[in-house]
Amino acid sequence: MVTKILWINPIGSDIFDVPIKDNLNSVKYEDTIIDVISFKKGPKHLEYQFYEALMGIEILKAVKIAEIRDYDAAIIGCFYDPFLSESREISNIVVTAPAESSVAMAISLGHKFSIIVGRKKWIPQMEENISKYGLRDRFASFRSINMGVLDFQLNREETEKRLMEAGMAAINEDGAEVLILGCTVEFGFYKKMQKKLGVPVIDATIAPLKYAEFLVNLKNMTNLSHSKIGKYEPPPEKEIKDWNLEEYFGIDWK
Amino acid sequence: MVTKILWINPIGSDIFDVPIKDNLNSVKYEDTIIDVISFKKGPKHLEYQFYEALMGIEILKAVKIAEIRDYDAAIIGCFYDPFLSESREISNIVVTAPAESSVAMAISLGHKFSIIVGRKKWIPQMEENISKYGLRDRFASFRSINMGVLDFQLNREETEKRLMEAGMAAINEDGAEVLILGCTVEFGFYKKMQKKLGVPVIDATIAPLKYAEFLVNLKNMTNLSHSKIGKYEPPPEKEIKDWNLEEYFGIDWK
Amino acid sequence: MVTKILWINPIGSDIFDVPIKDNLNSVKYEDTIIDVISFKKGPKHLEYQFYEALMGIEILKAVKIAEIRDYDAAIIGCFYDPFLSESREISNIVVTAPAESSVAMAISLGHKFSIIVGRKKWIPQMEENISKYGLRDRFASFRSINMGVLDFQLNREETEKRLMEAGMAAINEDGAEVLILGCTVEFGFYKKMQKKLGVPVIDATIAPLKYAEFLVNLKNMTNLSHSKIGKYEPPPEKEIKDWNLEEYFGIDWK
Amino acid sequence: MVTKILWINPIGSDIFDVPIKDNLNSVKYEDTIIDVISFKKGPKHLEYQFYEALMGIEILKAVKIAEIRDYDAAIIGCFYDPFLSESREISNIVVTAPAESSVAMAISLGHKFSIIVGRKKWIPQMEENISKYGLRDRFASFRSINMGVLDFQLNREETEKRLMEAGMAAINEDGAEVLILGCTVEFGFYKKMQKKLGVPVIDATIAPLKYAEFLVNLKNMTNLSHSKIGKYEPPPEKEIKDWNLEEYFGIDWK
Amino acid sequence: MVTKILWINPIGSDIFDVPIKDNLNSVKYEDTIIDVISFKKGPKHLEYQFYEALMGIEILKAVKIAEIRDYDAAIIGCFYDPFLSESREISNIVVTAPAESSVAMAISLGHKFSIIVGRKKWIPQMEENISKYGLRDRFASFRSINMGVLDFQLNREETEKRLMEAGMAAINEDGAEVLILGCTVEFGFYKKMQKKLGVPVIDATIAPLKYAEFLVNLKNMTNLSHSKIGKYEPPPEKEIKDWNLEEYFGIDWK
Amino acid sequence: MVTKILWINPIGSDIFDVPIKDNLNSVKYEDTIIDVISFKKGPKHLEYQFYEALMGIEILKAVKIAEIRDYDAAIIGCFYDPFLSESREISNIVVTAPAESSVAMAISLGHKFSIIVGRKKWIPQMEENISKYGLRDRFASFRSINMGVLDFQLNREETEKRLMEAGMAAINEDGAEVLILGCTVEFGFYKKMQKKLGVPVIDATIAPLKYAEFLVNLKNMTNLSHSKIGKYEPPPEKEIKDWNLEEYFGIDWK
Incomplete structure (x- = not known):
């Protein structure tokens, strides 16, 4: 069908x-x-x-x-x-x-998830959403890479580098077992991250x-x-x- | 000034x-x-x-x-x-x-507060707001009087009667010490309620x-x-x- | 594939x-x-x-x-x-x-969900699971129909009657917008319930x-x-x- | 009046x-x-x-x-x-x-607030109060400047320096958007802090x-x-x- | 020793x-x-x-x-x-x-506990204590028997009757598996309650x-x-x- | 007896x-x-x-x-x-x-407790237990010393050194006032830790x-x-x- x-x-x-x-x-x-x-x-x-x-x-x-x-x-x-x-x-x-769908998956993929955002500005509203969806206790952390939405696809190498670092930090310091890329324009990165970091990485598209x-x-x-x-x-x-x-x-x- | x-x-x-x-x-x-x-x-x-x-x-x-x-x-x-x-x-x-202001008052007026709404439909979004404002633990209950916004001022006697009943129930069954009227069009009722019910009643205007x-x-x-x-x-x-x-x-x- | x-x-x-x-x-x-x-x-x-x-x-x-x-x-x-x-x-x-899958769906189907169980005995462990899955705040209530697992399919009419009543109570008294049937042997009932009660009913199989x-x-x-x-x-x-x-x-x- | x-x-x-x-x-x-x-x-x-x-x-x-x-x-x-x-x-x-009043303001001034205390000793009881007031979810962190109540006004320059550092850390590391000075004897500092740090700073008096x-x-x-x-x-x-x-x-x- | x-x-x-x-x-x-x-x-x-x-x-x-x-x-x-x-x-x-000791026991005696108090007045402060001790999620309910401290030992039959009713209600309606008698002057009743109600009843002395x-x-x-x-x-x-x-x-x- | x-x-x-x-x-x-x-x-x-x-x-x-x-x-x-x-x-x-018993003690020994584990792997399940026991709000942190169960008693000096460091970090950075040794094979260390660190240390045996x-x-x-x-x-x-x-x-x- x-x-x-x-x-x-x-x-x-x-x-x-x-x-x-x-x-x-x-x-x-x-x-x-x-x-x-x-x-x-x-x-x-x-x-x-x-x-x-x-x-x-x-x-x-x-x-x-x-x-x-x-x-x-x-x-x-x-x-x-x-x-x-x-x-x-x-x-x-x-x-x-994206956010609701990502957490509906993350719930079964590992114990805790972290969300990698572009700018810190995004965090309060996203945190409110996590609470609204009811999943605060499964949430490990936000990690920001200090890039705006329009920057992600401009210098993809730099973006990738920062995503990798943020992901690594979330895993090692915050106890994340699953990563979520917190912007639809962070597309195109999850595969490599998944391979290198060894954890599921949820793409927001x-x-x-x-x-x-x-x-x-x-x-x-x-x-x-x-x-x-x-x-x-x-x-x-x-x-x-x-x-x-x-x-x-x-x-x-x- | x-x-x-x-x-x-x-x-x-x-x-x-x-x-x-x-x-x-x-x-x-x-x-x-x-x-x-x-x-x-x-x-x-x-x-x-x-x-x-x-x-x-x-x-x-x-x-x-x-x-x-x-x-x-x-x-x-x-x-x-x-x-x-x-x-x-x-x-x-x-x-x-109204909601944020009401809870910023209620916090110091008594242990727990209840919100009297018109229709049950309103509850989910208001509950999300209570959580967003951080005050879920001070919240006693919602009580609905089954009236729409446009009904409150039409038959004021009926409205008053239902508000009194709902307020009474919130106090006796839900442990409310403070009542909040959960709609700006519920104006004009708080004084009498306050007097009769003996608890602070916060008017949403x-x-x-x-x-x-x-x-x-x-x-x-x-x-x-x-x-x-x-x-x-x-x-x-x-x-x-x-x-x-x-x-x-x-x-x-x- | x-x-x-x-x-x-x-x-x-x-x-x-x-x-x-x-x-x-x-x-x-x-x-x-x-x-x-x-x-x-x-x-x-x-x-x-x-x-x-x-x-x-x-x-x-x-x-x-x-x-x-x-x-x-x-x-x-x-x-x-x-x-x-x-x-x-x-x-x-x-x-x-079943439980994890059901809540991963329920999260997007309505504000709060209730779980209809057979016996009260089941509730503590299921409540612990809801907490473990992180969804306590989206959870409305348990409703028990006082039947064991092996009873559900014996007298299906009686089972259906009790499920309907429990579902109705969850909707009207507990604020449930989604129902979950809390046992795999409660299969075969969700369609009729869904039709009659007018809310999504999640079958545990x-x-x-x-x-x-x-x-x-x-x-x-x-x-x-x-x-x-x-x-x-x-x-x-x-x-x-x-x-x-x-x-x-x-x-x-x- | x-x-x-x-x-x-x-x-x-x-x-x-x-x-x-x-x-x-x-x-x-x-x-x-x-x-x-x-x-x-x-x-x-x-x-x-x-x-x-x-x-x-x-x-x-x-x-x-x-x-x-x-x-x-x-x-x-x-x-x-x-x-x-x-x-x-x-x-x-x-x-x-002071504490209740401060949080009743902070609730509308920004997403999360941090409290700057003198000594770590104060934290447990203040944390209990934050919970009692119901605002744990809006609370970002405590930051201690290692000074007793009687020290704040003795060497005001040193106090100011430490308050600034603690405030900065709360903003950059803990996600605070609002600061609260957690002692009435921390009076006289909020204006400068507010100006320099660019966030609301609530004075406990x-x-x-x-x-x-x-x-x-x-x-x-x-x-x-x-x-x-x-x-x-x-x-x-x-x-x-x-x-x-x-x-x-x-x-x-x- | x-x-x-x-x-x-x-x-x-x-x-x-x-x-x-x-x-x-x-x-x-x-x-x-x-x-x-x-x-x-x-x-x-x-x-x-x-x-x-x-x-x-x-x-x-x-x-x-x-x-x-x-x-x-x-x-x-x-x-x-x-x-x-x-x-x-x-x-x-x-x-x-009494309260801290009771919950430190209750934690291992059953899934949830209820506290039977004399007057509703007592509830807010006791609820704050339950939160302070960290056990809100294990707490089922308060049940009040509408008696003051000085009444408990006056008409012991009446007291017993009300304690039994309150305990029964806590078990059947609130999901309590353990009962706590929320006043030291409620002494002398736990044994009979325990026997009749079939659950552990913690005496506050x-x-x-x-x-x-x-x-x-x-x-x-x-x-x-x-x-x-x-x-x-x-x-x-x-x-x-x-x-x-x-x-x-x-x-x-x- | x-x-x-x-x-x-x-x-x-x-x-x-x-x-x-x-x-x-x-x-x-x-x-x-x-x-x-x-x-x-x-x-x-x-x-x-x-x-x-x-x-x-x-x-x-x-x-x-x-x-x-x-x-x-x-x-x-x-x-x-x-x-x-x-x-x-x-x-x-x-x-x-061990875990339930430890927290039933910790509840009265100080404001918050930390658990020192061997490997990070252990944390998710133990965290679920802390929640199940209801004590998440009294919990300060997990600290891992990167040793497996079978390593603790092999090189006891090394184990002790790491336990001390982890305990110190829990106290100074996480606000722990009580420490719990999160494995029964971490036996034999609590006395010295207690003496040196100046806080109660709960042995899991x-x-x-x-x-x-x-x-x-x-x-x-x-x-x-x-x-x-x-x-x-x-x-x-x-x-x-x-x-x-x-x-x-x-x-x-x-």
Whole structure:
């Protein structure tokens, strides 16, 4: 059965669209079809909470479009998992994101995991997410390599060197048995790290793809999907119509 | 010294503007000036995460405008505290919101506090906030009265009756010594509850006002304010200019 | 690519082998091949820790045999996840078990999950597992239906009735948005429950199968697998040989 | 409206009375009147739990006297917050203390806070307080500068140097975004630290004063005050009379 | 080897001295000698934090006297464990108290324990102690029987009836496998409860006695005793002399 | 009253039997009789979870034999506390083990404790045990000295040197006030460490012996023992007979 997945790069730049798509295609199930989109306008990375907020409506629109166009899953391609919960609230398809997917794997891969981030700025919000996902006790540490999102792919040798050092430190000093690369733009490094460091290294693009495939298959086979009571209970269609929200915010509700 | 505070009702309706303003004016410091705004377009309540997301940019715009127009503080008037963290990231004024302010008071008012919400739907996100603010161990329970935001002021007698019952149950069964009313539209009830139930009852409009006055005074006297490293580190102005974010999103950055 | 999975019913009885195999076959990927085994001798259920301990060596032998016979994954078919950690320590294949797999799914399916158990006796050990997996904060409650493992399939109508009641109570009183059936022999009920209760219901046989398929595919595609440092670091072969452990305990180490 | 506040230096020495009063007067509201008292007999600092215990009755007497003499609030001027809870139990005025007040501010000023203490000896009890106040998850670290209470104001240059170093380390190594000076006698340093280190620095004398003013205003405006059920439920006057406790312990109950 | 233990009833009444001594004598080691003291003046129970505070100096004096008179251990006979930490700070003998001793036993007697208290008022402080001792995760519940300290021994039948009911509820509804009687004056009931309820019931007088005997024997055999660094680091003798603390507070330091 | 205790060295080697027995005899109560056994076959240490699993049935057999032969207590002599819970489930005698016993002492000896282990490999499982026992908040750190179980007694000078260094580091850097030696084969070092480092050092052989004596005495005097509901509820004898478990596994049930 074909699985259609939409990867959303929630930024106003398409420079990562092709390499991420290539990357995803190399690890997908054969009958998975992946499309990658990004936006015309917007910040070129989401290091700041403000930038995330700016892209909120665009991300939600994209998720709704994915639903309308019969995608089985949408992936929000940023390790902050921005608007993941909102996306599940308003759609009936599978929605995943890097951080949640990574920890859902890490849980069975080793005792404790560390997350290697670009800049220290990212840590508070990611730490809040770890707590929100409930996994604080399995979390070993954050390690920062002092690079911004847009630096990772510029001087790949330097990036690799720093990732290796940070990974080594996490293993030796913090008790990490599993490493997570805490940014989707840290793609392309996990294989070498895994080989050299001898521990599983979770790539932030691969994790949400494979977890999405997993959840879609689960849904197809067992009808299991995001709960629609409580946290993901959707807003009533009547309100959305009555209040003209579709028109005002340019969202195609159905 | 005059303190100018902007209360933002982050919804597409002005029906609560006047009563909330009256309410706030009755408890403010003499030299505090309060303005209340709401938006032209948008959902009429924020019970759903989707609705919050829709109002994100509007809230942030309003905070920036408050800063430009020399307000000392902005208050985001919804108990989910939507975009509180983002607002602090992008501005240099005091920003408060109901949930955080309420717990910063509750901490010294009694051993444990309960939050009385309208609908069960609200609980997961509010519970995540309690954890984020770090106060899970001081938290007794949520109690729901099965009313939506727009119901609270319609049949005030019924609302009062249910609030009393829920408060009583929280005290007798959950060990609450302090009650928090978990919605800004639950205004107008705390006094009677306080009197009848014999415990402090925190009103979700009063809490962020008084906490804002407190933080503004603290800033004026000691220069103490939201930290600008880490979580609230602002995005670089250069990026905002280079990427045309002001224009695209209609935000006045300075 | 064909995926070979060995399901181990860690009890001295084959009565569940066929129905569980049928159940698994109905939800597997097309190119997954599933074998189900149980043991000649041993307790007929594992409700007691003592019974688990008795089956320890048998389980580990079976995992080693699975590895030698080129299975991609072994599943330990008991919701206590007995000897899961030990199995990963001594083998290089994927090993999963119901509780860990269920929570790795539940994490993305809703805010909080409840586990419906047969007898109260099971709760302490399962609670310890939830803590060990790190997910205490996402956990809503245990609900017991006062039935032993061997009762579930005897009077299926009664079982279904009690599961429904327990599920309803977990949803309405404990805040569960996701239900987990806390015993592999609670198979065959999740579909109806899901339909009637309107929330995802995780079946304890399906969860570890799908999670195993997921991890095997992940390993095939990215080489990601259980970390071999720290918790799952294997014992040195030399010790095993020198101490005659293979012979003494009847384990085929390689 | 005039607010009368009594600052209690709970030691047997008046050497800090004047400088602390000056310090407080420089940051108070205009219509706040502050009196500072200390005791004739007793230890000259409270670094040891034993010393605290010795001052217990004196502190409580002073709080009762404050109540009788129409003070609006009493402040217990030691970062261990000694007898804070007891004071609230027996009086109807606002009572604050440095540690609780500091964390009630820190909660909104940044993601995590560190506390800079004089000696390591202080840490266990302060850590217990952080837990008691419920804020362990927002707490980054303790940093000790190896000075006793009586050393801070002797060689102020040395003190400042060490505070700067400790603050820097807390920021760079422990992830602190807010600093708290963990002793009332560390007064007079926060401004320079704040300027140099670029993060909010909470002074342990200013925090409980401003928080007291805040709570008094809150009480005047909304009648909100320390809950009188549970933790702060007062002892029955009849017992106190019947058992001659006033006479025996020299406490003026009313 | 003879072990001399001083039981301190930290109240201004000797009515419980004889029955508690009889109770203790019935379970002690043969070569343990127990003395029981109480005070001339003071509250007749310690239900309020204020009452505890009043007895602080008396308790500490008694512990110092015990040390001087060659007692091996002192026991502070109140389930709030008042001044336990202070007592260890200033003495070199073993000091125990009911709550800490009870949980140090409960930890190995079953999965979770409940504490049966007299009045709800007691709960907040006891809950803080459970957290301080680190055992929150092993704690099932408090159950109150709505009786004050002085009621327990008045109508023993009624007391027993309520204890039985509370214990039953803790077992059936809260998951308790072990019960703790949360007041030293709840003595004389554990045996019957244990028999009827079929779970271990820890008596608050017996626990600290047996734990004291245990720690004294441990000290005699291995020199292991309360650590004298950090939390229990004693104040310097020089300060105590220089500041005349012995004279002022009537404490015999040596 | 004579107390008979069986120490089980759960390994296939008797080399530690005599020195451990000597060690225990030097600290026991006079009327305690200690027997030490080990097994003919099996791994010579239990550093791996696999090795523990291999010894499971042997350990349980030994506990049952101890019960049949009227021992008052059995001690499982490995710091992983292997099969402690299972042993309590199937027997009616006191069963203790090093880790649980050590923390039940440490709780009253100082604020925080550190555990000095041989190899890092041991940490994850021990950390899980600390959490299971509920004492994570009182736990300071693990410190590893990079030695295997079989190395400790080979070059005792080197072992001592490393233990001292690790202990010092735990005290100075991690805030430990109490040290625990995290392996039964680290015997013979605690006295010197205690003297030199000035903090209590808990020996992993002495702790479970003294705690066993304590629990046996408690049981003799008060009938208090491991709860037989919930976690330690024993399997029904009927099942054991019907399923031939005694014969199959060579266990003498009674």
